[in-house]
Every structure is written in structure tokens, then in C-alpha cells.
Amino acid sequence: MTEEQLRVRELIAQDQLGGWDEAWQESVTPWDAGQSQPPLRDLLMSDLVALPRSGRALVPGCGRGYDAILIASSLSLDTTGLDISAAAVAAANAYAESSQLSERTKVKFGVRNFFALSPSPDERYDLIYDYTFFVSGGFLIILVWPIVDRPEGVGPPFFVRPEHYTLALGDGWDKILDQAPQNSVEAHKDKERFLVFRRL
Numbered sequence: 001m002t003e004e005q006l007r008v009r010e011l012i013a014q015d016q017l018g019g020w021d022e023a024w025q026e027s028v029t030p031w032d033a034g035q036s037q038p039p040l041r042d043l044l045m046s047d048l049v050a051l052p053r054s055g056r057a058l059v060p061g062c063g064r065g066y067d068a069i070l071i072a073s074s075l076s077l078d079t080t081g082l083d084i085s086a087a088a089v090a091a092a093n094a095y096a097e098s099s100q101l102s103e104r105t106k107v108k109f110g111v112r113n114f115f116a117l118s119p120s121p122d123e124r125y126d127l128i129y130d131y132t133f134f135v136s137g138g139f140l141i142i143l144v145w146p147i148v149d150r151p152e153g154v155g156p157p158f159f160v161r162p163e164h165y166t167l168a169l170g171d172g173w174d175k176i177l178d179q180a181p182q183n184s185v186e187a188h189k190d191k192e193r194f195l196v197f198r199r200l
Helices: 003-014 017-023 038-045 064-075 086-098 161-172
Strands: 056-060 078-083 107-111 126-131 139-144 173-179 192-200
Touching: 003 017, 003 139, 017 086, 017 126, 038 064, 038 139, 038 192, 056 064, 064 078, 064 086, 064 107, 064 126, 086 107, 139 161, 161 192
Parallel strands: 056 078, 056 126, 078 107, 126 139
Antiparallel strands: 139 192, 173 192
16 A cells, blocks of 8 residues: 555545545545546547437546546536545646637536435436446446455555446446456556446
8 A cells, every 4th residue: 555545544534525625635646647547538439339429427526627528528528527625626627727628628527525416307417437436327437446356455546346336236237348448547557447337
């Protein structure tokens, strides 16, 4: 376990919700790869899955917003990135502003606890992208990471396995893609898997 991971665990142990904001304020974010995830880029640029090209997308636990911006610009979806950390959302807004996005790219960020969302029509999405967060929706794109043989002492992010998603989602979902990414951040190679589910 790295010093950063230990520090994040310490912050979260002190304050379950506020610890995430403290981590962002201290720049202790071992999950932040400094870019959108290469496997997500590859999927969005491929024709492996007929993903929606209109509607709404959600990226919970969006952090600096790399993946939310990628989804909005690649799929033309009105994309919302949520994070429990105000510092993360400020970083996402700053990153979006510095990215010189086209006027057609519709992405916004907000401070919100994903688990407090209600199932109202205003909070339904056509696509949800999960990277170290574990949620469900219409299309669910998941980059499962870190997959490790010995999970003790791993995280954050904490280990997860593909079968955890399959079990949690149950029978209402059809897995339409399950593969090891061909293009990964160096530190993630051989420790991640790409899954796409569609609600039945």
C-alpha cells in the first residue's frame, strides 16, 4: 500500500464523507490518472457496442472530470459528473474550462452524494460510467480496477472483481461486453477489465 492510499484511508476513517474532500484538498488522489481512462476512449471510438448518441449520461465520483468530458464530447450526451467533494468538482470545472470544449459538448459538474439521488425522471440516465464507484443504470459501462489476487491492504480505490457487478446487478441486465483492455494506463495493465451491461 502506498503512502497516498494510507493517507486517504486515514482521512476517510476520520470523516466518512468529508475525508474525500480533504483528500482532494491535500492532492492525495491515487485514483487520478491525469487523463481519461484509455479503455473508455477505445470503447467510445470503436463500434463494439451501439452506445446511445442522444440523451443523458452520469459519471458518479467524477473526480477531475476527464471521463465525463470524454463521454460528452464523444457521444454528444448531456453529461453530469457528480462528486461528494467540492474540491474535486472545482478541479473538474477548472479542467473543463481549460480544455476549450466545443459549444456542442454539454457537460456539467455538481457536488452531490450519489446515494442521495432519487429515482425521479430528472435523475434518470441513458448511460452511467463507473470507474471505482460501482453503480447501475440504462447502459452501464464499467472499468473494473484494481483486480488483484490478494485484496488485503489494497485501496483506495478498493479492489473489485467483475463477478461483484454481475451478482449485484442480478437478472435485469445483459452483459454485452467483457474483455481485458488493450490500451491501459501503465500502472493498471493486467489489473483491469472492461464490462458493458444493458438493462433488459
